[in-house]
Amino acid sequence: MKQFYKKNKIFWIVIIFIIFSLISVGIVYALNTWDTGYRVNDGKTESVYYSENNICRRVTNEHGQDIFIPTRTTAEWNAFDSHRPSGVITGPCLKVVSFSVYDAFNDGPADPPIHGPYFGVGTINVGVIDSDTRLLSFRANTDPADIGSGSIKMEYFNYPNCWCDLWLGCSSGRTETTNPYTWPGDVGAPDWKFGCRYTAGINHRIKATPYPLPNLQGTPGVSLEIIFRTSN
Numbered sequence: 001m002k003q004f005y006k007k008n009k010i011f012w013i014v015i016i017f018i019i020f021s022l023i024s025v026g027i028v029y030a031l032n033t034w035d036t037g038y039r040v041n042d043g044k045t046e047s048v049y050y051s052e053n054n055i056c057r058r059v060t061n062e063h064g065q066d067i068f069i070p071t072r073t074t075a076e077w078n079a080f081d082s083h084r085p086s087g088v089i090t091g092p093c094l095k096v097v098s099f100s101v102y103d104a105f106n107d108g109p110a111d112p113p114i115h116g117p118y119f120g121v122g123t124i125n126v127g128v129i130d131s132d133t134r135l136l137s138f139r140a141n142t143d144p145a146d147i148g149s150g151s152i153k154m155e156y157f158n159y160p161n162c163w164c165d166l167w168l169g170c171s172s173g174r175t176e177t178t179n180p181y182t183w184p185g186d187v188g189a190p191d192w193k194f195g196c197r198y199t200a201g202i203n204h205r206i207k208a209t210p211y212p213l214p215n216l217q218g219t220p221g222v223s224l225e226i227i228f229r230t231s232n
Contacts, residue, residue, distance in 0.1 A: 038069045047093050050077035055219045056093035056212045063087040094147055094210035094221030096140045104137035104195025125227045135195025140181040140208035150212050152176040154183040157205040164196040198230045
């Protein structure tokens, strides 16, 4: 009889252990959504979405221990962000950090840029770019380098003062969804770049704005624009 109870006790201990294990796994998988909050491990950088509007922020944790971030409402996020622990840095999820200029007619994807990269915040005035007979392609370099399922809004503000590849034409803007993120566009390796020629002697302006979701959805990250002239 004692042996029966002993076996029965072991059986229930095993059952309880399995149940608690399943509950723990469920809790772990339930984390890291806007309505449950986010855990950011020490030494890691994560994209955190808060409130039902899925507003995205980037969190880097150098605090020395893991942190939990409540994100169900904007008020919860603001309270965390205003009193975040030491070593925790928050910022936009996405940003365009530089532009590189390529010779789209002669160069391939492995070739270095002919100008740049130009780094800055806001607007970069780079002056004259020697175009000769080149078709110029402008690549927006992002942080992170690949934005996954996100998208980039590429805008050109001097239409119609450019002449581009016949397949594409010159327009005032386009949406880029795959890396490399270029103006006036690309078709992927190996023929990855289209290009344009630009009216000499006037300012041209191109702007890139990153978004965390497809079709330019979600809170936009930090944009960057380049102002340049060409010489023929």
